[in-house]
Amino acid sequence: MRLLLVEDDEMLGTALRAGLRQDGHAVDWVRSADEAHTAWIAAGKAAAYDAVVLDLGLPDGSGLDLLKRARQRRIATPVLIATARDRIADRIAGLDAGADDYMVKPIDLDELAARLRAVGRRVAGRADSTIAIGDIAIDPATRSVMRGDQPIDLTARELAVLLALAKRPGVTVSREQLVEALYGWEESIESNAIDVYIHNLRRKLGADAIDTQRGLGWRLAGGRR
Amino acid sequence: MRQSAWSLRSRLTWLLVGAAVVAWIASSVWLYRSSLAQTDRLFDAALVEAAHAVLAVVARELKHHPEDEGEIELEAVDHAHTESIFYQVRSKRGEIVFRSPGAPHEPLAAAGASGFVDARLPDGEYRVYSLEARRERTTIHVAQPLAVRSRLAQDAALRLLLPGLVLATVLALGVWLIVRRVTAPLVGFAGAIDARAPGDSAPVRLDGLPAELRPVGLAVNRLFARVDEALRHERTLTADAAHELRTPLAALRAQAQVALRARDEAERGEALRALIGGVDRATRMVETVLALARLDARSIDRDALPAVQLERIAAEAAESLKASPRAPAIRIEVDVPALAVRADPESLPIALRNLCENALRHAATRVRVEARTEDGAVTIAVRDDGPGMSAEQRARAFDRFYRGAGEGGGAGLGLALVRRVAEMHGGRVGFAAGIDGKGIGVEIVLPAVDDRQHGRDGSALT
Numbered sequence: 001m002r003l004l005l006v007e008d009d010e011m012l013g014t015a016l017r018a019g020l021r022q023d024g025h026a027v028d029w030v031r032s033a034d035e036a037h038t039a040w041i042a043a044g045k046a047a048a049y050d051a052v053v054l055d056l057g058l059p060d061g062s063g064l065d066l067l068k069r070a071r072q073r074r075i076a077t078p079v080l081i082a083t084a085r086d087r088i089a090d091r092i093a094g095l096d097a098g099a100d101d102y103m104v105k106p107i108d109l110d111e112l113a114a115r116l117r118a119v120g121r122r123v124a125g126r127a128d129s130t131i132a133i134g135d136i137a138i139d140p141a142t143r144s145v146m147r148g149d150q151p152i153d154l155t156a157r158e159l160a161v162l163l164a165l166a167k168r169p170g171v172t173v174s175r176e177q178l179v180e181a182l183y184g185w186e187e188s189i190e191s192n193a194i195d196v197y198i199h200n201l202r203r204k205l206g207a208d209a210i211d212t213q214r215g216l217g218w219r220l221a222g223g224r225r
Numbered sequence: 226m227r228q229s230a231w232s233l234r235s236r237l238t239w240l241l242v243g244a245a246v247v248a249w250i251a252s253s254v255w256l257y258r259s260s261l262a263q264t265d266r267l268f269d270a271a272l273v274e275a276a277h278a279v280l281a282v283v284a285r286e287l288k289h290h291p292e293d294e295g296e297i298e299l300e301a302v303d304h305a306h307t308e309s310i311f312y313q314v315r316s317k318r319g320e321i322v323f324r325s326p327g328a329p330h331e332p333l334a335a336a337g338a339s340g341f342v343d344a345r346l347p348d349g350e351y352r353v354y355s356l357e358a359r360r361e362r363t364t365i366h367v368a369q370p371l372a373v374r375s376r377l378a379q380d381a382a383l384r385l386l387l388p389g390l391v392l393a394t395v396l397a398l399g400v401w402l403i404v405r406r407v408t409a410p411l412v413g414f415a416g417a418i419d420a421r422a423p424g425d426s427a428p429v430r431l432d433g434l435p436a437e438l439r440p441v442g443l444a445v446n447r448l449f450a451r452v453d454e455a456l457r458h459e460r461t462l463t464a465d466a467a468h469e470l471r472t473p474l475a476a477l478r479a480q481a482q483v484a485l486r487a488r489d490e491a492e493r494g495e496a497l498r499a500l501i502g503g504v505d506r507a508t509r510m511v512e513t514v515l516a517l518a519r520l521d522a523r524s525i526d527r528d529a530l531p532a533v534q535l536e537r538i539a540a541e542a543a544e545s546l547k548a549s550p551r552a553p554a555i556r557i558e559v560d561v562p563a564l565a566v567r568a569d570p571e572s573l574p575i576a577l578r579n580l581c582e583n584a585l586r587h588a589a590t591r592v593r594v595e596a597r598t599e600d601g602a603v604t605i606a607v608r609d610d611g612p613g614m615s616a617e618q619r620a621r622a623f624d625r626f627y628r629g630a631g632e633g634g635g636a637g638l639g640l641a642l643v644r645r646v647a648e649m650h651g652g653r654v655g656f657a658a659g660i661d662g663k664g665i666g667v668e669i670v671l672p673a674v675d676d677r678q679h680g681r682d683g684s685a686l687t
Contacts, residue, residue: 009476011472011476011480011503011506012473012475014476015476015482015496015503018480019483022487105472106471106474106478107475107478107479108478108482109482109483
């Protein structure tokens with residue numbers, strides 16, 4: 001998933017970004033409400049965030065106001081509030097302002113990952129924790145991939161590419177979209193990295209798993225046998 | 226030594242009742258004596274009257290029976306109202322020709338006596354009035370036993386005293402009630418203070434307190450306000466510190482978890498290094514909170530501040546910046562003249578070091594420490610050429626735990642600490658120009674200290 005992390009604390013931000021990257025997410029980290037507004041709300045449709053992890057106590061404004069502004073503009077990006085404010089009233093206000101989930105610091109990285117997966121499921125309209133496309137089954141929680149009865153061993157990046165393709169099965173995903181899903185702003189990308197990941201996925205899953213639409217991108221073809 | 230508590234109420238009651246009783250006794254004595262004198266006069270007048278009445282009867286009897294000496298019937302004398310009055314009628318020869326029933330046998334006075342005399346006879350003392358009637362050639366003694374007189378006087382005094390005693394009781398009760406009522410606001414005031422929950426330092430209601438007690442009430446409320454202020458300071462600091470520590474602790478936890486989840490040595494090493502950095506930061510923050518708490522508790526005697534060499538403090542603060550990783554990229558200029566200032570040698574260096582660290586964190590290329598004196602007041606300024614601060618940031622920068630944007634690393638206590646130090650010295654702190662139109666400066670202004678009382682040691686140090 002591509003995530004926007006809004007956290008003003010340098011240390012906590014570093015740790016959260018590192019933890020989220022370990023889970024294979026692409027993380028953009030902003031440290032103020034103003035930056036978050038630019039990256040998320042002002043960018044509108046161009047901002048392809050799958051979820052926002054939002055701190056409420058920001059130096060230049062409340063994260064809650066930011067969230068309300070986004071919802072007013074009908075920006076439906078799932079928002080997970082991660083804050084030190086632990087009062088019941090704060091939680092209710094946060095959820096009612098349009099947050100999808102609310103976590104109180106200290107935050108366990110595994111729990112955060114699970115909640116993000118849950119948010120992803122809700123957005124995709126799935127109840128099942130595994131994603132099945134044809135005979136390919138992906139379990140994001142255990143990071144395991146099966147083709148038929150065959151377990152497939154994927155790296156974090158390869159899994160991320162597969163999940164990005166699986167988000168809309170049968171729909172072509174462009175190179176730019178894949179780069180966006182895989183890399184945060186601050187990460188450097190090798191020019192042929194995406195091709196390498198696709199190549200590896202085909203090798204591991206079988207060449208028929210992914211269709212190449214030359215010049216357009218790729219799509220997960222797990223529907224065919 | 227603890228002085229035994231005395232009660233205003235009982236003291237007032239006893240003093241007032243005591244004063245009333247003394248006044249009542251004094252007035253009773255005076256009344257008793259004056260009524261005694263009055264009754265004496267009345268009794269004497271009665272004696273004179275009785276004497277003349279007896280004389281009138283004697284004269285009549287003598288006219289009708291001039292020869293019947295010694296057998297005079299004095300039926301006309303009214304004995305009913307003169308029970309306690311005795312009389313003797315003596316002939317010209319001095320014999321007692323008649324005496325009233327119960328009158329003594331001995332003559333009450335000398336034969337030719339006239340007027341009042343106190344006579345001591347075997348059966349008691351008498352007040353005697355003698356009337357000599359020359360024409361009738363008789364002498365009449367009218368007497369009243371003094372015992373009767375004093376008994377009558379005592380009766381009169383008792384009649385006087387009894388209602389007085391009742392009055393005194395009523396008065397005591399009244400005094401007690403009045404004292405109770407008058408002191409009720411005081412007792413209520415004490416009760417109101419007594420009944421408060423610990424930590425409740427809202428002002429006590431002063432309505433109903435008499436004018437004499439209002440200063441006490443106001444003083445109590447002022448004390449409450451001061452206690453409240455100190456408590457609030459401490460409570461906010463504690464609450465804020467606890468709240469603000471959550472974030473670094475959360476960061477430590479997350480960082481540790483990143484290290485645990487790391488798949489290779491490099492990743493783990495990076496996470497562990499970040500973890501150590503976080504521990505250092507949390508430690509710094511706790512230290513700052515502690516320093517601030519100590520400064521809050523510390524009060525300095527502004528008249529007894531030692532002279533400290535400002536240029537030395539400034540140099541030390543600048544020196545402490547050298548350890549910072551940013552130091553090599555920044556030029557640190559110190560322009561402080563040799564200046565002895567009256568300041569707290571513990572807190573002023575902390576404040577200056579904080580300002581220098583702030584400036585270094587934000588400076589682009591330069592940090593400048595300056596000082597100047599003006600009419601005895603000393604202004605110390607630390608300037609940088611960084612991005613400066615917005616009006617909103619300036620407005621809140623001295624608040625505790627306020628962190629400006631991009632200030633993720635600090636606790637937001639540095640400037641609050643600087644302000645506290647300035648306030649302790651009776652000075653103030655504010656923003657000033659940065660360097661060459663860029664950045665920002667912070668100035669501490671220490672007020673002029675009246676040096677007359679420290680003149681000698683001050684000049685020795687300058």
